[in-house]
Amino acid sequence: MPATQSRINDFVLKIATVNGTGSASANGLLMKALFRMGVPVTGKNLFPSNIQGLPTWYEIRANHACYMSRSGQVDVMVAMNAQTYQKDLEEVNPGGFLIYDSTWPRETALHRLDITVLGVPLARLCNEIFKTARTRILMKNVAYVGVLTALLDIDLDGMRSLLEETFASKPKLVESNLEAIMLGYDYAAENFTCPLPVRAETMGDNSGNILINGNEAIGLGCVYAGATVGAWYPITPSTSVMDSFTKYCEVFRTDPETGDKLFCIIQAEDELAAAGMVVGANWVGARAFTPTSGPGISLMSEFIGFAYYAEIPSVFINVQRVGPSTGMPTRTQQSDVMLCAYASHGDTRHPILFPANPHECFEMAVTIFDLAERLQTPVFMLSDLDIGMNDWMIPELTWDDSYRPDRGKMLGPEELATMERFIRYLDVDGDGITYRTLPGEDPKGAYFARGSGHNRYGAYTEDSDAYQDVIDRLLVKWETAKLLVPDAVLSKAERPTRLGIVAYGSSDGAVIEARDRLAEQGIYLDYLRIRAFPFTREVENFLQEHDTVFVVEQNRDAQMKSLLMLEYNDIADRLVSILHYNGMPIPSECVVTGVITHQDSEVAA
Numbered sequence: 001m002p003a004t005q006s007r008i009n010d011f012v013l014k015i016a017t018v019n020g021t022g023s024a025s026a027n028g029l030l031m032k033a034l035f036r037m038g039v040p041v042t043g044k045n046l047f048p049s050n051i052q053g054l055p056t057w058y059e060i061r062a063n064h065a066c067y068m069s070r071s072g073q074v075d076v077m078v079a080m081n082a083q084t085y086q087k088d089l090e091e092v093n094p095g096g097f098l099i100y101d102s103t104w105p106r107e108t109a110l111h112r113l114d115i116t117v118l119g120v121p122l123a124r125l126c127n128e129i130f131k132t133a134r135t136r137i138l139m140k141n142v143a144y145v146g147v148l149t150a151l152l153d154i155d156l157d158g159m160r161s162l163l164e165e166t167f168a169s170k171p172k173l174v175e176s177n178l179e180a181i182m183l184g185y186d187y188a189a190e191n192f193t194c195p196l197p198v199r200a201e202t203m204g205d206n207s208g209n210i211l212i213n214g215n216e217a218i219g220l221g222c223v224y225a226g227a228t229v230g231a232w233y234p235i236t237p238s239t240s241v242m243d244s245f246t247k248y249c250e251v252f253r254t255d256p257e258t259g260d261k262l263f264c265i266i267q268a269e270d271e272l273a274a275a276g277m278v279v280g281a282n283w284v285g286a287r288a289f290t291p292t293s294g295p296g297i298s299l300m301s302e303f304i305g306f307a308y309y310a311e312i313p314s315v316f317i318n319v320q321r322v323g324p325s326t327g328m329p330t331r332t333q334q335s336d337v338m339l340c341a342y343a344s345h346g347d348t349r350h351p352i353l354f355p356a357n358p359h360e361c362f363e364m365a366v367t368i369f370d371l372a373e374r375l376q377t378p379v380f381m382l383s384d385l386d387i388g389m390n391d392w393m394i395p396e397l398t399w400d401d402s403y404r405p406d407r408g409k410m411l412g413p414e415e416l417a418t419m420e421r422f423i424r425y426l427d428v429d430g431d432g433i434t435y436r437t438l439p440g441e442d443p444k445g446a447y448f449a450r451g452s453g454h455n456r457y458g459a460y461t462e463d464s465d466a467y468q469d470v471i472d473r474l475l476v477k478w479e480t481a482k483l484l485v486p487d488a489v490l491s492k493a494e495r496p497t498r499l500g501i502v503a504y505g506s507s508d509g510a511v512i513e514a515r516d517r518l519a520e521q522g523i524y525l526d527y528l529r530i531r532a533f534p535f536t537r538e539v540e541n542f543l544q545e546h547d548t549v550f551v552v553e554q555n556r557d558a559q560m561k562s563l564l565m566l567e568y569n570d571i572a573d574r575l576v577s578i579l580h581y582n583g584m585p586i587p588s589e590c591v592v593t594g595v596i597t598h599q600d601s602e603v604a605a
Contacts, residue, residue: 005095006197009039009064011075013148016088017141018081019048019056026141027058029162030148031391035211036158038204040066043391044585049236049329055084062200068357068392069509072587075198076152078144080122085110097196099147101140118192120147125183130176139180146184153195155202156185210396214387215291217358217397218317219244221365222289223252226405227315229288231266231277233296236329237385238319241291275300275316282313283449285438287369287405289315294323294336297343297380304378305344306451308474311425311434313372313379313408316340317365320384322583331583332385334505335555340380341533341563347471351481352380352533356508357387359394360531366403367486374408375481376436384554386506386585409435413442422447425456425470432477478534485532488539491515493524500546501595502539504530504560507552507586514591523595525550530560535567543571550595552578554586 013030017023024045031043039062048054061071079088079100092098094114100106102119111117126139149159159181167173188194218241222230232242246265253263264281268274274290281288292300297318307314320336322328340352353368355361364381372379409429416422416437424447425434437445447458455466456473493515503511508529515525528542543549543564549571551561558577565572578594580586 007075008199008201009062009203011062011152011198012071012073013060013062013076013078013152014074014088014091015058015060015078015144016081016084017056017058018083019054021141022138023056023058023080023141025166026145027060028391029142029145029159029166030154031060032162032211033149033154033159034060034062034200035206035209035393036162037155037200037202038206039200039202040064040068040206041211041391041393042068044070044386045390046584047330055081064203066393067509067513067588069513070585070587072589076148076196078148080141080144089115097151097198099144099151118151118188120144120184120187120191122147122184125187126180129179129183135176139176142177142180143184146181146186147188148184149181150185150188150194151192151196151199153199153201206393208396209393211391211393212358213240213389213391214355214358214361214383215240215319215389216244217362218291218365218381218383218388219246220248220397221362222369223248224362224399224403225287225366225369227287227289227369228253228263229265229278229281229286230263230290231268231274231281231288232290232292233268233271233274235271235293235296237321237389238291238293238296238317240389241317241319245291271296271299272302275303275314278316279303279307279312279314282307282315282372283439287315287373289317289369291317291319293319293321293329294339295326297336297339301344304350305346305348307378308344308348308350309346310449310451311376311436312449313369313376315368315372316378316380317368318380318382319388320382322581328583330385332506332585333554333581333583334382334384334507335557335559335581336382337533337553337555337559337563340382343378343380349478349534350378350380351375351485352382353486354382354504354531354533355387356505356529356531357394358392359397361387362397364486370406371481371484373410374406374433374484375477376408376433377477377481382505384506390585409433411435411437411445413445416442416444419444423456424458425454425473427473427476430476431480432473432475433480434473482534482536485534485536487536488531488542489529490538490542491527491529493526494519495524497524497526498547499523499525500528500542500549501525501552501591502528502530502542502549502560502564503552505554507554507580510586510588510591511552513588514595517588517592518595521596523599525595533563535564539564540568543568543574547574548576548598549574550576550578550591550598552580552586552591552594554580556581 044059046057077098101122103121103123249263278288322331353364455461
């Protein structure tokens with residue numbers, strides 16, 4: 001066995017299986033068992049976008065320092081898929097471990113002298129106990145959970161408790177799953193030295209934290225924000241946002257006495273129709289939203305432009321995936337920044353929120369509805385597949401019961417009664433935001449919500465001055481938006497530095513870890529995490545205060561850097577891109593390498 005340095009609560013476990021074999025449940029058990037031992041964990045799911053039978057992987061990172069980004073390393077590999085065995089073997093770090101089903105012999109070429117290979121006859125063990133073919137396939141995955149429980153020193157009693165909770169309504173499943181776990185556990189305990197040098201150890205109970213994915217958090221947040229209407233067309237990876245919203249509406253938006261549903265959820269015939277339903281529902285006063293991904297935003301652009309010009313609040317949740325076109329639907333990117341910032345034809349600018357984790361997905365799901373109504377405009381949240389469909393450990397979600405939705409400048413019958421005349425698109429406060437009414441409440445508040453040329457009264461016009469009057473006011477509104485969107489988050493380095501780094505969304509975890517690693521090498525960076533567009537004053541100040549600013553993003557064309565250059569045209573020479581866009585979540589090594597490479601080139605020059 002190659003010598004391996006002992007590491008406790010600091011390892012990456014990767015499991016290679018076949019889609020459709022029930023491995024997700026088994027992998028969830030491992031993740032939750034480590035979590036209940038108090039170990040900070042995160043789980044990344046890499047799955048195919050089409051049919052059953054294709055390769056799938058699940059990556060669990062346990063890290064006592066609570067780094068939540070993907071490390072790019074693999075310490076323990078469970079290779080359950082013969083099709084990907086060669087690739088899985090190559091991924092293991094030197095000194096690491098590979099576990100495989102030794103029921104069938106491997107090719108002699110599939111060896112590495114610098115890792116430890118542990119063969120477990122999982123299929124044979126399960127075939128001897130379980131009767132049906134389907135059960136044998138499912139229980140083979142549960143058996144490797146038992147093997148890992150022994151090898152990694154995962155709490156066996158905690159695993160039993162998890163099984164009892166998971167299958168509380170089906171006691172027979174508890175019995176069969178526990179039997180499968182003990183098959184693997186006993187075999188590992190009898191045939192290998194347990195635990196491995198890379199192992200887990202109880203750190204507490206993780207009280208105050210939860211495991212959740214971003215799509216679940218968004219759906220819940222929309223309910224708490226007061227949303228009652230959801231319209232969407234199914235698209236990976238955003239569909240589970242509406243699944244979550246539906247689930248929580250069934251609980252919180254159903255009248256307990258009558259059983260009446262106090263919500264409306266519509267699967268539209270396409271994305272354009274979904275956008276139209278959202279715009280219409282918001283126009284009449286509901287809080288409505290649509291979850292989608294990049295291709296959906298492309299199709300929704302016509303209604304987005306209409307809502308911008310007619311000034312109708314609208315909420316668009318974009319869980320980004322790899323493009324262009326269909327791209328890779330089950331891989332992650334941050335490649336829709338420019339698409340959403342200027343969606344639709346003509347001169348448009350749209351506020352965007354950038355959550356970095358499921359906790360912010362929940363909070364920003366509330367913020368986005370308030371922003372849309374205060375600004376009377378489409379607002380976007382740009383999550384991504386990594387945040388949306390992967391498992392994150394976050395602090396427990398909290399709620400302020402005193403919250404009341406901010407409906408913005410809305411006039412009702414009482415206010416209209418005191419007015420000589422209601423003028424829909426007249427800016428009386430100087431902030432670019434006009435007063436609106438809801439249709440049907442009072443004839444005095446009636447107006448046309450026009451997508452064609454209109455003047456401040458809402459009347460059709462092709463008069464140049466009248467048209468420009470409205471369009472110029474929308475720029476005033478944009479300046480007001482800078483005061484309303486969430487501020488950027490600044491983290492100063494331990495020592496004064498002229499080096500800065502900027503990131504947004506799911507790149508945050510990689511930057512946090514990379515800054516610590518770079519500081520150990522004497523490279524210190526101030527960090528600014530952008531949380532919204534338009535950019536707040538903090539962004540401009542940060543760019544002006546640093547000689548070099550690294551911009552980290554997960555797309556090929558440096559879209560955030562381009563957006564910064566469009567907004568601040570005197571900073572191009574100080575921005576340096578660090579890009580990652582292969583569809584996998586960005587690892588900290590990418591950031592570390594990008595910074596060091598640039599610094600070395602500066603010294604050489």
